[in-house]
Amino acid sequence: MREFLVxxxxxxPEGTGQDEVDKRRAAEAVRARELAASGNLARLWRPVxxxxxxxxxxxxxxxxxxxxxLGTLPxxxxxxxxxxPLEPHPNDPGPSEGAR
Numbered sequence: 001m002r003e004f005l006v007x008x009x010x011x012x013p014e015g016t017g018q019d020e021v022d023k024r025r026a027a028e029a030v031r032a033r034e035l036a037a038s039g040n041l042a043r044l045w046r047p048v049x050x051x052x053x054x055x056x057x058x059x060x061x062x063x064x065x066x067x068x069x070l071g072t073l074p075x076x077x078x079x080x081x082x083x084x085p086l087e088p089h090p091n092d093p094g095p096s097e098g099a100r
Contacts, residue, residue: 001039001058004065007082008053010075027074040069056086 012021035041035057044055059065062085070076070083 001060002062003042003086004057004059004062005084005086006055006057006065006070008055009051009080010053010078011080012078024074024078031073035069035072040065 032041032044040058042056042058044053046053057065057069059069062083065083066081070079070081073079
């Protein structure tokens with residue numbers, strides 16, 4: 001499995017009802033837990049004061065990450081993604097469990 005740094009900005013389309021937003025956010029939380037359990041979502045953060053997420057995600061390759069992992073997120077149609085493939089750095093102070 002390869003590690004990816006993924007930055008996510010979610011923009012709710014104008015005119016979307018609050019019920020739809022709440023429904024998708026609840027489904028998103030469930031799906032995130034499932035992806036964490038399957039080993040595809042390693043870590044997820046929200047930078048202080050920002051409405052974006054930054055996470056470490058794992059997949060065989062970027063195509064799988066985009067289609068079979070991130071593509072399954074209920075909020076995906078509203079997301080803008082920035083995906084950066086990662087590789088171990090020789091000065092990394094600790095091994096990455098998922099990438100090796």
